Amino acid sequence: MRMQKQDNRAWLGVLPVLLIVAFSAVIPLMTVVNYSVQDILDINTRLFVGFEWYRETLNDHRLQEALGRQLLFSSLVILIEIPLGIVIALALPRKGKLLSILLILFAVPLLIPWNVVGTIWQIFARSDIGLLGVSLDFFGIGFSYASNPLHAWITLLAMDVWHWTSLVVLLAFAGLSSIAPAYYQAAELDGASRWQVFRFIELPRLKGVLTIAVLLRLMDSLMIYTEPFVLTGGGPGNSTTFLSQYLATKAVGQFDLGPAAAFSVIYFLIVLLVCWIFYTAVVKGEGRDR
Amino acid sequence: MNRPRENGRSHAFGAYLLLTAYSTYLLLPLYWLVTMALRNNADILGSFELFPSNPTIKNFAEIFLNEVWRSGFSNSLSYVALNTAISLTVALPAAYVFSRFRFLGDRQLFFWLLTNRMAPPAVFLLPFFQLYSAVGLFDTPLAVALAHCLFTVPLAVWILEGFMAGIPKEIDEMAWLDGHSFLSFFFRIFLPINRGAIGVTVFFCFMFSWVELLLARTLTASDAKPIVVVMTRTVSASGLDWGLLSAAGVLTVVPGLVIVWFVRKHLVQGFTLGRVS
Numbered sequence: 001m002r003m004q005k006q007d008n009r010a011w012l013g014v015l016p017v018l019l020i021v022a023f024s025a026v027i028p029l030m031t032v033v034n035y036s037v038q039d040i041l042d043i044n045t046r047l048f049v050g051f052e053w054y055r056e057t058l059n060d061h062r063l064q065e066a067l068g069r070q071l072l073f074s075s076l077v078i079l080i081e082i083p084l085g086i087v088i089a090l091a092l093p094r095k096g097k098l099l100s101i102l103l104i105l106f107a108v109p110l111l112i113p114w115n116v117v118g119t120i121w122q123i124f125a126r127s128d129i130g131l132l133g134v135s136l137d138f139f140g141i142g143f144s145y146a147s148n149p150l151h152a153w154i155t156l157l158a159m160d161v162w163h164w165t166s167l168v169v170l171l172a173f174a175g176l177s178s179i180a181p182a183y184y185q186a187a188e189l190d191g192a193s194r195w196q197v198f199r200f201i202e203l204p205r206l207k208g209v210l211t212i213a214v215l216l217r218l219m220d221s222l223m224i225y226t227e228p229f230v231l232t233g234g235g236p237g238n239s240t241t242f243l244s245q246y247l248a249t250k251a252v253g254q255f256d257l258g259p260a261a262a263f264s265v266i267y268f269l270i271v272l273l274v275c276w277i278f279y280t281a282v283v284k285g286e287g288r289d290r
Numbered sequence: 291m292n293r294p295r296e297n298g299r300s301h302a303f304g305a306y307l308l309l310t311a312y313s314t315y316l317l318l319p320l321y322w323l324v325t326m327a328l329r330n331n332a333d334i335l336g337s338f339e340l341f342p343s344n345p346t347i348k349n350f351a352e353i354f355l356n357e358v359w360r361s362g363f364s365n366s367l368s369y370v371a372l373n374t375a376i377s378l379t380v381a382l383p384a385a386y387v388f389s390r391f392r393f394l395g396d397r398q399l400f401f402w403l404l405t406n407r408m409a410p411p412a413v414f415l416l417p418f419f420q421l422y423s424a425v426g427l428f429d430t431p432l433a434v435a436l437a438h439c440l441f442t443v444p445l446a447v448w449i450l451e452g453f454m455a456g457i458p459k460e461i462d463e464m465a466w467l468d469g470h471s472f473l474s475f476f477f478r479i480f481l482p483i484n485r486g487a488i489g490v491t492v493f494f495c496f497m498f499s500w501v502e503l504l505l506a507r508t509l510t511a512s513d514a515k516p517i518v519v520v521m522t523r524t525v526s527a528s529g530l531d532w533g534l535l536s537a538a539g540v541l542t543v544v545p546g547l548v549i550v551w552f553v554r555k556h557l558v559q560g561f562t563l564g565r566v567s
Contacts, residue, residue, distance in 0.1 A: 008394055013387030016380035017403065017443060024439045025406045028417035035416075088312055091305035104550050105313060107493075108320070111546025113501045113518045116539045123326055123536060124319040131322045134338055162315065212448075223410040226503045230522075244412040248504070251416055264413035271408045 035261035053262035066246045074221040085168025106166040118230025121159040149239035168213045175209035222271045326536035334532045349537035362520035372435035374495040377442040385450030407444040433509045438499045446491045453487030489556030
């Protein structure tokens with residue numbers, strides 16, 4: 001797709017991006033790395049401690065538990081939202097007024113501030129004033145996300161599906177719309193079943209957008225902070241404390257600069273690693289297909 | 291029309307059932323938020339009602355008459371607008387060269403840009419706070435706008451590159467032959483062709499900047515306090531007023547609706563024009 005001739009004048013075009021990213025990402029990241037190898041007693045007294053904070057962080061049981069919960073949560077999010085998003089995109093009409101209305105409706109949860117999403121679900125699920133909580137209570141299910149860890153998880157997942165499935169729908173729909181009618185006509189001539197049409201025509205052409213969708217959902221679910229913070233505050237107990245929340249408690253609450261910085265670096269590497277594994281798996285899969 | 295022949299009515303029926311179910315799922319929590327916003331707190335805590343029996347706009351009035359809430363709104367809108375403007379300005383040329391040229395380290399650079407999208411904001415809380423304090427930007431909308439560039443710029447480059455790569459480079463060459471200078475080609479021909487892509491990018495920049503709380507809260511103290519922070523602070527200070535909280539929630543949904551309305555054509559068409567194969 002790209003031209004093969006090299007032209008290094010093109011660097012001029014990316015210069016503004018580099019400047020912005022240097023300011024908003026590189027400098028802060030260097031600061032974090034710098035802190036992570038020092039013991040900062042006060043502004044003028046700093047000791048180089050090498051990898052001490054990393055060792056301490058990796059042996060932190062609460063961190064390991066938070067990581068476990070984080071990976072479980074992200075896996076569940078991907079497993080629910082991606083298939084659901086594809087199915088809904090397939091069910092959408094291809095044109096017309098109904099389509100426009102539905103797409104606008106679907107986009108709404110994506111544009112609501114994340115703490116408001118938490119608030120909405122708090123109001124919706126509470127067993128005293130919430131429509132969901134009171135309804136479940138009415139049917140004899142004592143629902144309380146504030147005291148029952150399982151209920152807290154279900155509420156969090158329901159909230160995340162509510163919040164983000166539409167992104168998958170919009171992207172998958174974009175992919176479906178790009179498929180030329182000729183493919184469908186050919187499939188019809190061959191007498192392909194609905195499943196075969198999906199498996200051999202639609203799914204391969206969706207690969208690009210689905211990669212974007214999975215990557216975005218992976219990154220964002222791994223970084224989730226605000227919604228669980230508002231809804232459950234990480235509780236009951238620590239049952240919904242994910243990585244970001246644990247880090248924020250450490251960095252802002254306890255103000256442990258060194259350990260928090262080491263945690264940050266490890267956290268960033270975990271997100272990178274997960275995304276990289278997924279990305280190479282997709283690229284490898286592509287190589288095999290061709 | 292470009293669908294395969296459906297297996298009779300049953301498929302269409304199933305599809306409508308699914309769409310209805312999903313739409314209901316999306317709408318119910320929103321409906322509940324609106325009914326809460328139309329009731330006062332004592333009423334909410336006193337009785338459970340599916341429809342508000344004596345609706346009131348008292349909550350909304352309180353927000354509109356209060357200076358703190360109003361400035362929260364204008365602060366949020368100003369950093370979102372700044373962020374969108376900065377992101378587009380730097381991302382457009384970058385996306386163009388990524389889609390048109392090969393140059394030393396282009397792939398590595400592109401991937402490295404994306405890795406910034408993967409950096410958890412919580413990681414940057416402390417250094418951002420120190421950096422923006424050091425350069426005197428702390429507690430200004432510009433600080434939040436620049437901080438949000440951390441994730442909006444990589445995303446903008448990513449989306450725009452996808453769209454631009456799908457535009458045949460013959461268009462560029464035709465423009466050279468017609469005697470356009472580069473700038474005239476870029477602004478008069480290339481950008482108008484990509485208006486759908488720009489619409490989608492604005493949508494995404496808005497989406498990730500308007501909704502963010504963690505960085506916005508850390509980088510502001512009093513003057514530039516955004517609406518999402520006003521919600522968490524004001525409400526928790528005076529005890530939970532569910533009605534007021536809901537009304538504020540309803541108001542934060544409004545700018546999103548406006549954006550969706552403006553890009554509705556691009557949302558339908560623009561999403562579909564990108565690199566999707």
